[in-house]
Amino acid sequence: MHIFSNIFKGICIGSGAILPGISSGVLCVIFGIYEKLLNSVLDFFKSPKENLKFLTPIVIGVIAGVLIFSNLLNYFLYSFPIQTKAVFIGLILASIPSLIKDVNNKQKFKVHYVLYSLVTFFIGVFSVYLEKSLTVSTSDSISIFYLVLSGSFMSIGIVVPGVSSTIILMLLGVYSSYLASVSYLYFPVLVPMAIGLFIGSLIFMKLTRFLLKHFYAQTFYSIIGFTAGSVLVLFPEITSSVDIILFASCIILGFFIFNLLKPKN
Secondary structure (H helix, E strand, C coil): CHHHHHHHHHHHHHHHCCCCCCCHHHHHHHCCCHHHHHHHHHCHHHCHHHHHHHHHHHHHHHHHHHHCCHHHHHHHHHHCHHHHHHHHHHHHHHHHHHHHHHHHHHCCCCCCHHHHHHHHHHHHHHHHHHHHHCCCCCCCCCCHHHHHHHHHHHHHHHHCCCCCHHHHHHHHCCHHHHHHHHHHCCHHHHHHHHHHHHHHHHHHHHHHHHHHHHCHHHHHHHHHHHHHHHHHHHCCCCCCHHHHHHHHHHHHHHHHHHHHHCCCC
């Protein structure tokens, strides 16, 4: 059961590297595997058998999410935007009380920690404006070095919760090329980006783990702020009472999925 659950989590995490406004890092936090994922990757050779057992189904799911399910998820996102976004919003809202409880269990709450959440929440609000104002540019001649660099910056959106990879790729002007390359498995673009993604992920994972080790509560309250800000990035356009009913129903579905998949203590 854990294997299939982790494969599903991996599919969702992989979708975060494709779908606008959704952060892979936030999805890792929502499913309660963020810290374990960091430690399993960075300390892989300390306990390779155990780490491989944990990472393999997630990696399979991520690959499936990016290469196989991305078109299906895109279809649902653009054909049923209210329902699809509401499910993700439900997942995010359901995770926040659990995140706060976990942090406070490990470190005593202090009022000023809320400031970290507020700052990162407003960064999330700013990303709403940023994503709506960006235009997706195209380029037929992107150098290999620039693709490697883009992949390394893309890793920020995968490792750091609340930062969308798609916004980063839009800013760099390679989002449409990346999306087309995923759809058609165009390896001259995907391979250099994957190399950059691997290098960047290791760097930002080490940095994130350092922050969690030395500033655990501050870092996690910042993550909570980013996570809450993601709700505004995903908020759909609602124009009728039917939309409201669909929206509310799918948020409840998101809560149900979270409770089904969250780690049991």
